[in-house]
Amino acid sequence: AQSVTQPDIHITVSEGASLELRCNYSYGATPYLFWYVQSPGQGLQLLLKYFSGDTLVQGIKGFEAEFKRSQSSFNLRKPSVHWSDAAEYFCAVRGSSASKIIFGSGTRLSIRP
């Protein structure tokens, strides 16, 4: 069955520190992978996506993610977080021939001043 696991429910990092949010997926076919961010009271905004090619993908707001097929992972990283990065982050997966996206349960990011 298709699934996405985000093992960290809540993470707190200091402003200016580096960030890594973990995501593991289970999908039988070639996956398309996404990271979305959701600020309080807002919809989801796409940060980045991986379809094929270079396994290190760059996104908006200085985020990047690396696809590791051997580990079934797609971790999100940022070298230096800003207070405005505080939000909920969702990893998601879909098949290359399917439209249905499966979301993880999210990781809430708090920023320590």
Place this chain on the structure above:
Amino acid sequence: EAGVVQSPRYKIIEKKQPVAFWCNPISGHNTLYWYRQNLGQGPELLIRYENEEAVDDSQLPKDRFSAERLKGVDSTLKIQPAELGDSAVYLCASSNRDGAEQYFGPGTRLTVT
């Protein structure tokens, strides 16, 4: 270009009452999705439309939920009667035909008392 528009943004109703949510997708997007997001969880697909046709409604509780997308543009999601467990954020998203990237609206936060 306008994004996905949803209304109302917030709705509080008593149980057993009906409620309806409206969504206007991005112009030109043929595919429209309705998701439900429970507190602390990722969005879960309720129904997907390709133009006017509901192509995936397997997760829609059909005893109380209904949806329509007349003329293949705007869509309405209805709950009748609402139950306490329906309290959630209802998100609408749209994409172009291949569905690779979905754009989300701000959502409607429903509280059933």
